[in-house]
Amino acid sequence: MKRLKLTIIMIVLIIGVTSIVDAKLRVVVSYNYIADIVKRIGGDEVKVTPLSKGYKDPHFITPRPSFIAKMRKADLLIINGGQLEIGWIPPILKKANNPQINPGNKGFLDLFSFIEGIDVPKDISRAHGDVHPDGNPHFHLDPENILIVSRAIKDKLIELNLSKKEIFIKNYEEFSEMWKKKMADWRKLLEKFSGKNVVQYHKNFDYFLKRFNMKQLGTLEPVPGIPPSTKHVLEMIDIINNKGAEFIIHDVYHMKKPSQFVNRKTNVKLVVLPHDVGAVNEVTDIVSLFDEIIRRLLK
Amino acid sequence: MKITSYFIIIIALLITPIATFGGQGGSSDPFSQTKFVPAISFVMDFSYLNRDLGDFGSMGFEMPGFLPAGHTSGPLLNGEKGFNFNYAELSLFATVDPYFDLFTSFHLGEDFFEVEEAYVTTRKFPHGFGLKMGKFLSSFGRFNAQHAHTWNFQELPLVFRVFFGEDGLNEKGFQLNWVAPTDFYLSLGVELFQGENSTSFGLDEAEILNEDNGSEFEIEGADGPGLFVVFAKTSADIGDLIFLGGVSYAEGETRSISENGGNVLSGRSKIYGFDITIKYLIDSYRYISLQTEYIDRQFEGKFYEAGNPEGSEFSRSQAGFYSELVYRMSKLWRSALRYDLLNRNNILINGSGTILPEDMNRYSFMIDYSPTEFSRIRLQYNNNRYLYLDGNLKNFSELNLQLNFSIGAHGAHPF
Numbered sequence: 001m002k003r004l005k006l007t008i009i010m011i012v013l014i015i016g017v018t019s020i021v022d023a024k025l026r027v028v029v030s031y032n033y034i035a036d037i038v039k040r041i042g043g044d045e046v047k048v049t050p051l052s053k054g055y056k057d058p059h060f061i062t063p064r065p066s067f068i069a070k071m072r073k074a075d076l077l078i079i080n081g082g083q084l085e086i087g088w089i090p091p092i093l094k095k096a097n098n099p100q101i102n103p104g105n106k107g108f109l110d111l112f113s114f115i116e117g118i119d120v121p122k123d124i125s126r127a128h129g130d131v132h133p134d135g136n137p138h139f140h141l142d143p144e145n146i147l148i149v150s151r152a153i154k155d156k157l158i159e160l161n162l163s164k165k166e167i168f169i170k171n172y173e174e175f176s177e178m179w180k181k182k183m184a185d186w187r188k189l190l191e192k193f194s195g196k197n198v199v200q201y202h203k204n205f206d207y208f209l210k211r212f213n214m215k216q217l218g219t220l221e222p223v224p225g226i227p228p229s230t231k232h233v234l235e236m237i238d239i240i241n242n243k244g245a246e247f248i249i250h251d252v253y254h255m256k257k258p259s260q261f262v263n264r265k266t267n268v269k270l271v272v273l274p275h276d277v278g279a280v281n282e283v284t285d286i287v288s289l290f291d292e293i294i295r296r297l298l299k
Numbered sequence: 300m301k302i303t304s305y306f307i308i309i310i311a312l313l314i315t316p317i318a319t320f321g322g323q324g325g326s327s328d329p330f331s332q333t334k335f336v337p338a339i340s341f342v343m344d345f346s347y348l349n350r351d352l353g354d355f356g357s358m359g360f361e362m363p364g365f366l367p368a369g370h371t372s373g374p375l376l377n378g379e380k381g382f383n384f385n386y387a388e389l390s391l392f393a394t395v396d397p398y399f400d401l402f403t404s405f406h407l408g409e410d411f412f413e414v415e416e417a418y419v420t421t422r423k424f425p426h427g428f429g430l431k432m433g434k435f436l437s438s439f440g441r442f443n444a445q446h447a448h449t450w451n452f453q454e455l456p457l458v459f460r461v462f463f464g465e466d467g468l469n470e471k472g473f474q475l476n477w478v479a480p481t482d483f484y485l486s487l488g489v490e491l492f493q494g495e496n497s498t499s500f501g502l503d504e505a506e507i508l509n510e511d512n513g514s515e516f517e518i519e520g521a522d523g524p525g526l527f528v529v530f531a532k533t534s535a536d537i538g539d540l541i542f543l544g545g546v547s548y549a550e551g552e553t554r555s556i557s558e559n560g561g562n563v564l565s566g567r568s569k570i571y572g573f574d575i576t577i578k579y580l581i582d583s584y585r586y587i588s589l590q591t592e593y594i595d596r597q598f599e600g601k602f603y604e605a606g607n608p609e610g611s612e613f614s615r616s617q618a619g620f621y622s623e624l625v626y627r628m629s630k631l632w633r634s635a636l637r638y639d640l641l642n643r644n645n646i647l648i649n650g651s652g653t654i655l656p657e658d659m660n661r662y663s664f665m666i667d668y669s670p671t672e673f674s675r676i677r678l679q680y681n682n683n684r685y686l687y688l689d690g691n692l693k694n695f696s697e698l699n700l701q702l703n704f705s706i707g708a709h710g711a712h713p714f
Contacts, residue, residue, distance in 0.1 A: 056582075056583045057583035057584070060583050060584065060630075062541075062578075062580055062586070062714065063714055064534070064536060064541055064714065065484040065532070065534035065541070065543050065714065066483065066484050066534055066535065066536045066541070068478060068484050068486070069478070069479075069481060069482060069483055069484040069485070069534075072427050072478045072479075072480060073480050083709075086709045087672070087709060087710075094400075094420070095429075095478070095486075096478060097424060097427045097428060097429040097476070097477070097478045098427070099422055099423045099424065099425070102422060126671070126673060126706075129671075130671070130672075225671065226670075226671070227630070227631070253582065253583045
């Protein structure tokens, strides 16, 4: 009995001490691209834990019990928003028993709330597939939006740890300066595709295409989240043959067969593009994400 | 002139907000509260069943030692040969105020509307604690807290059915749970319940009438709350391999009155549960998962029947498990295999045992197709070896085509 008591006291002490020693701001984020931005702005003052892996379909992350443990200890939860996490964050967030990171509280940040969504559906019905009522949630593939959300992340980190304000501002300014230079490079590299037609498998790259003036002819999915039907694929092939297209864009997690079929029938180049940090080996951070997308388009 | 123009401006200002309201969606009610509508979801389950056995109800099937004749007069789900409207589930949930969230789930049949769950959870409890209050499915084990539409098969595992009944362990009370601040997942919880589950627990007093001489005697009831549950769950990941394990314990008063009121069990039951789930994620859509739950029930008490007001010493020690292997082959297709077994069935009356079957079992196989997250078509085959008629095992099989649809608020993807 005495030994049991002693063990319990020891455990409590160890837990208590570790939580005091670890003074870094603990940030849990849904996706890897957010983790990289937080690391760049927070530097050594934050400890970032991404929940999902970059090579997975962001709509269908398996809500693991270990996510509950991660959220339980978090000071801040940052989500992509736009209902991209609707299927997996709510139940684990509820089970984490961490009031600080609940929506509406100080430790919760929804990045989509800073973005002007595109493709906001007028008619919200699941007859149109996996619709997101606030618009397409894959906003982070527009590099301009990265600037907007990194500013929001900087402001949030300052709010949570005012004493490190200078560090966060300095890191943010360095990042945004570097980012603006990169954007100018990317714009130059993609100039030759301006006005060109593009087909996608899923509506992943709409923000990217819009930013760089590429025109979208349609998607191989008849409606978001519904696998391509033969009829719809044949229609898309007709459209491509009539109007011409530069690329068929495919992601890393869907089966490539339908896109390969269209590629064979039309001879339009099929490019598999990473959508997040970690989607392919070459993409290790937010900069190489865009570098790699553009390298693959130019290849 | 000046006064009239001021007057017109004032009138215009007064009218404008009303006019704008009228323009937006036709509501001119400044007290409109439609924005406060809670999240609503609705699930419906419909099936076609074939079974190579006559009508359940008219025949005296039993599961000796577990469920007496009459209790097995047909399961709630897929009761009839042919078409079955199994259930509809209506859920409403929203945040109450800064302190509470409220979740309700109503279970609807063709002629019943029941509150399956209605509970609040706390929003502001510190240090990883959470409190749940109301009527809800106990967190005992792994399967119990899951709603029917997330099950991998059409019906509950046999061991849950015989120990907790068709509705599972669903009770009024509260739960205090705690998530440890560890790197791996560790959650501990206690629950205090009224303890009215009629299969293993219960509080009611009873009267037993001897029809021969008209004498009757009373068996005392128990006061609520009569049941407590403790549980611990833990989980760890090795890359895309996920382990989840749990131990649970339930102890409470038992007053089990037979359907015809002819006999009564009175005493205490202790139930031990062990569960383990191993899941391997192959990619974003495909996975293989193995889930097993072992449950052991111990009862000590008395058995009363007509003419025996003193009661007989009665004890039972029973156990069973299920094991299911699920393979999700693609985003749309899954298949699964399940084995149910009740492997221990010892009953002692006044110290002497009765001979009872010890290997009641069931094999199930299912394959399902989900065009989207909101619809599912499932074909399931069951080979059942657990029903007895006049002491003889009745082996029977079932083939079931089940349709499940949900609308409204997006449900979470289950783990």
